[in-house]
Amino acid sequence: MDYTVIVGGRAGDGVAQAAETLGKTLTRLGFYVFNYRDYPSLIRGGHNFNVISFSKDPINSHREKTDVIIALNQETIKLHSKKLKKDGIILCEKGINAKKSVQIDSEKILEEIKAPKIIRSSIFLGVLMKYFGHDLKPLNKIFSERHGKFLGLNMMASKRGYDELKGKVKKIGKGRKGKRYFLTGNQGISLGSIKAGLDMYIAYPMTPATPVLHFLAQKQIKHDMLVMQMENEIAVVNAALGASFTGAKAMVGTSGGGFALMGETLSMQGIAETPLTVYLSQRTAPGTGVPTYSTQGDLKFALNVGHGDFPRVVVAPGDAAESYKRTAEAIYLAEKYRLLSIIISDKHIGESHYTFDNIPKLKKVDIRNIIKPKKDFKIYKLTKNGMSPRSVPQMGEFVRATSYEHDEHGYTIEDPEMTKKMNDKRYRKWKFAEKEIMKMEPLTIYGKGRTTIISWGSTKGAILDTMRDLRNVKFVQINYISPFPSKQISKILKSSKKVILVENNVTGQLGDVIAEKTGFMIKNKVLKYDSRPLTKDWLLPKLRRLVK
Amino acid sequence: MNFGTSEVNTWCPGCTNFGILTAAKNAFSDLVKSKKLKAKDIVSVTGIGCSSKIYDYLNTNGIYCLHGRDIPVSIGVKMGNPNLEVIAFGGDGDVYAEGSAHFLHACRYNVDMTLLVHNNQVFALTTGQATPTSEDNFKGKSTPLGVFGEQMNPIATALVNGATFVARAYAMDPDLKNIIKKAVMHKGFAFVDIIQPCITFHNNRKDMEKRMYKMKNHNPKDLSAAIKKSVEWNYGDKGKIPMGIFYQAKKKTFENSWPQERVWFKKKRNVDQLSLFKEFE
Numbered sequence: 001m002d003y004t005v006i007v008g009g010r011a012g013d014g015v016a017q018a019a020e021t022l023g024k025t026l027t028r029l030g031f032y033v034f035n036y037r038d039y040p041s042l043i044r045g046g047h048n049f050n051v052i053s054f055s056k057d058p059i060n061s062h063r064e065k066t067d068v069i070i071a072l073n074q075e076t077i078k079l080h081s082k083k084l085k086k087d088g089i090i091l092c093e094k095g096i097n098a099k100k101s102v103q104i105d106s107e108k109i110l111e112e113i114k115a116p117k118i119i120r121s122s123i124f125l126g127v128l129m130k131y132f133g134h135d136l137k138p139l140n141k142i143f144s145e146r147h148g149k150f151l152g153l154n155m156m157a158s159k160r161g162y163d164e165l166k167g168k169v170k171k172i173g174k175g176r177k178g179k180r181y182f183l184t185g186n187q188g189i190s191l192g193s194i195k196a197g198l199d200m201y202i203a204y205p206m207t208p209a210t211p212v213l214h215f216l217a218q219k220q221i222k223h224d225m226l227v228m229q230m231e232n233e234i235a236v237v238n239a240a241l242g243a244s245f246t247g248a249k250a251m252v253g254t255s256g257g258g259f260a261l262m263g264e265t266l267s268m269q270g271i272a273e274t275p276l277t278v279y280l281s282q283r284t285a286p287g288t289g290v291p292t293y294s295t296q297g298d299l300k301f302a303l304n305v306g307h308g309d310f311p312r313v314v315v316a317p318g319d320a321a322e323s324y325k326r327t328a329e330a331i332y333l334a335e336k337y338r339l340l341s342i343i344i345s346d347k348h349i350g351e352s353h354y355t356f357d358n359i360p361k362l363k364k365v366d367i368r369n370i371i372k373p374k375k376d377f378k379i380y381k382l383t384k385n386g387m388s389p390r391s392v393p394q395m396g397e398f399v400r401a402t403s404y405e406h407d408e409h410g411y412t413i414e415d416p417e418m419t420k421k422m423n424d425k426r427y428r429k430w431k432f433a434e435k436e437i438m439k440m441e442p443l444t445i446y447g448k449g450r451t452t453i454i455s456w457g458s459t460k461g462a463i464l465d466t467m468r469d470l471r472n473v474k475f476v477q478i479n480y481i482s483p484f485p486s487k488q489i490s491k492i493l494k495s496s497k498k499v500i501l502v503e504n505n506v507t508g509q510l511g512d513v514i515a516e517k518t519g520f521m522i523k524n525k526v527l528k529y530d531s532r533p534l535t536k537d538w539l540l541p542k543l544r545r546l547v548k
Numbered sequence: 549m550n551f552g553t554s555e556v557n558t559w560c561p562g563c564t565n566f567g568i569l570t571a572a573k574n575a576f577s578d579l580v581k582s583k584k585l586k587a588k589d590i591v592s593v594t595g596i597g598c599s600s601k602i603y604d605y606l607n608t609n610g611i612y613c614l615h616g617r618d619i620p621v622s623i624g625v626k627m628g629n630p631n632l633e634v635i636a637f638g639g640d641g642d643v644y645a646e647g648s649a650h651f652l653h654a655c656r657y658n659v660d661m662t663l664l665v666h667n668n669q670v671f672a673l674t675t676g677q678a679t680p681t682s683e684d685n686f687k688g689k690s691t692p693l694g695v696f697g698e699q700m701n702p703i704a705t706a707l708v709n710g711a712t713f714v715a716r717a718y719a720m721d722p723d724l725k726n727i728i729k730k731a732v733m734h735k736g737f738a739f740v741d742i743i744q745p746c747i748t749f750h751n752n753r754k755d756m757e758k759r760m761y762k763m764k765n766h767n768p769k770d771l772s773a774a775i776k777k778s779v780e781w782n783y784g785d786k787g788k789i790p791m792g793i794f795y796q797a798k799k800k801t802f803e804n805s806w807p808q809e810r811v812w813f814k815k816k817r818n819v820d821q822l823s824l825f826k827e828f829e
């Protein structure tokens with residue numbers, strides 16, 4: 001049994017904030033909550049909405065059919081009233097044209113309690129609490145934790161809303177006991193970077209990666225790190241390399257366009273072996289595309305970015321908890337192996353709220369790969385496992401980093417022997433890193449069955465929720481796409497009765513990667529590429545047809 | 549201390565880059581000797597081109613960047629460890645063409661670093677194409693019809709964008725060493741445009757030498773006087789070329805704009821997971 005609430009209004013109406021408050025309130029009431037955010041690329045006006053789906057059982061994606069619509073504008077009715085369930089209800093602003101609606105004169109209430117317009121959504125949250133058969137305590141608690149300045153007004157507004165609703169009620173009861181966490185993928189990325197001991201986050205604003213820049217900028221003093229915005233993504237990634245050269249753990253964040261600009265420098269990382277982590281938050285491309293919406297269109301780009309052959313880690317979290325875990329791992333791997341780590345996520349994970357019971361367990365991720373050098377220190381030393389020692393300026397010996405092919409000291413060379421030796425060294429190191437990464441849960445298998453659904457990243461939520469209604473099906477989520485867990489995947493695919501590829505892109509990019517790495521060609525592809533994320537409502541009929 | 553290396557030098561015999569190499573090595577030696585600078589603190593950051601081959605010839609900490617990116621990498625070094633003394637070397641291709649945006653912003657940020665531009669008014673390592681400072685009527689391999697548009701005036705650009713040390717010097721002038729020393733010691737963004745004629749692809753050395761003159765009675769604290777002086781020669785014409793320090797001022801540096809502790813590589817943290825997630829319960 002799950003419930004869904006849609007909150008819609010113009011940009012600037014505080015829809016996102018109201019949805020977050022509601023989601024958190026429901027989480028504290030013991031529910032698992034998924035909060036999907038949908039907004040266009042503009043600042044004021046337009047239409048934006050959130051879909052909050054919740055259940056006593058874990059829920060990983062939003063539903064399309066809704067129990068409640070909170071409409072702060074007429075557009076919400078126009079767009080969403082068809083999705084209202086038979087026993088659903090519309091709570092809306094007075095004067096909005098809608099059937100089956102409870103109209104609230106919020107302007108009058110705001111005037112009476114002398115509150116600014118931004119308080120308006122709190123009136124509706126009060127109405128909703130009454131409808132769901134709860135008192136205002138948990139909601140008010142969240143107000144008191146959050147809005148220092150408007151605490152009193154928010155409480156008054158929710159009380160007035162609460163009193164407005166008479167008679168109508170849909171008791172949701174309480175969920176499960178226990179502490180739960182409610183956060184977005186972008187918050188997970190940020191927390192993971194703090195956990196890994198990140199010293200520096202450098203970025204240029206780009207949706208949908210920007211919330212990480214904002215979050216870490218606010219926390220930089222508390223967590224003793226440096227957050228810097230620079231003139232463009234090229235400056236950003238080069239500054240990160242410069243900082244990393246001095247021993248600072250550095251990460252940059254961007255979306256497809258900015259990632260493209262970083263490409264040349266990511267290639268330099270490959271030869272310089274200066275640790276670097278990149279957060280790539282995909283949005284709908286090509287070009288500027290549909291900039292505030294979600295598509296998994298950059299997988300092959302991440303796997304191939306930068307000229308020349310050089311190894312890189314590409315890790316794909318599937319929700320907020322994994323965003324935390326995989327970011328911490330990515331930073332750890334970059335530091336330990338002097339590698340490029342790319343965390344590939346997207347708008348859907350980044351800006352949706354997820355609920356989970358436990359903080360993912362991590363081994364020690366906060367490391368520093370810096371040694372005190374001895375005389376004749378070789379920063380590119382040719383070693384058996386390809387791992388060269390790393391030091392930084394002021395530790396004793398001069399250190400070098402270079403975009404040219406080089407000898408063991410980092411001086412420029414052009415001779416074929418050393419060129420080959422250095423290439424071999426870098427790929428020996430990669431083999432060595434691969435061993436450890438293959439122990440870091442490079443893939444996750446959910447459920448049991450002879451039919452295999454295979455995917456990566458943000459499709460996880462909708463697939464898990466859909467699987468509950470399917471029999472004899474397992475889901476394989478690939479977490480590390482580089483290095484690729486070829487052996488395991490190959491084995492699973494060969495022993496499956498049927499394999500179904502699910503992706504949120506046009507061509508089925510993971511399918512191509514699987515073919516390249518295992519030789520296995522997947523025929524059944526379920527692909528969504530309308531710039532909106534997958535939902536159970538969309539996926540279930542498609543999978544049913546294929547699973548039969 | 550001699551800052552030389554045993555790497556084979558691949559500049560053309562007689563290249564004016566040798567003048568810059570010698571001046572830089574001597575400037576570093578002097579500063580280390582007089583205890584104004586520690587050798588272990590120096591980081592030479594280079595772009596790509598003939599200028600940047602200096603990476604292999606200088607025995608310091610060093611980063612050999614991509615073309616045009618010596619400035620942002622230098623800024624990153626200062627972000628990572630503000631106690632380091634960064635000297636960026638690049639050509640007019642690096643700084644005025646490929647990396648021009650970085651140049652503007654580094655001036656604006658007033659990063660405490662030194663930028664030495666080997667300005668030969670030509671792309672030399674790629675065998676002779678026009679750069680943003682190639683003079684009027686210059687005909688390169690890619691511009692047989694002659695260059696078009698105005699030249700970039702890096703001195704004026706640096707001045708109006710907030711650089712706090714702006715100078716023009718000549719690669720073969722023994723005084724270059726002193727200008728480099730002053731630039732390195734300056735707290736803030738120190739930029740020196742070094743005229744460095746390419747003897748192979750743009751040999752205007754004799755002509756340039758005739759036109760250079762050292763500024764006298766110029767007050768380097770006066771920004772408007774400096775701007776006026778900076779447009780006396782616009783890199784395109786055949787006029788007189790004022791040499792020396794155009795401007796020097798004290799201003800808050802980039803590195804002083806954050807309160808966090810400065811040197812990151814020594815930092816140890818122990819982040820408690822539970823308290824990290826507290827606000828998301």
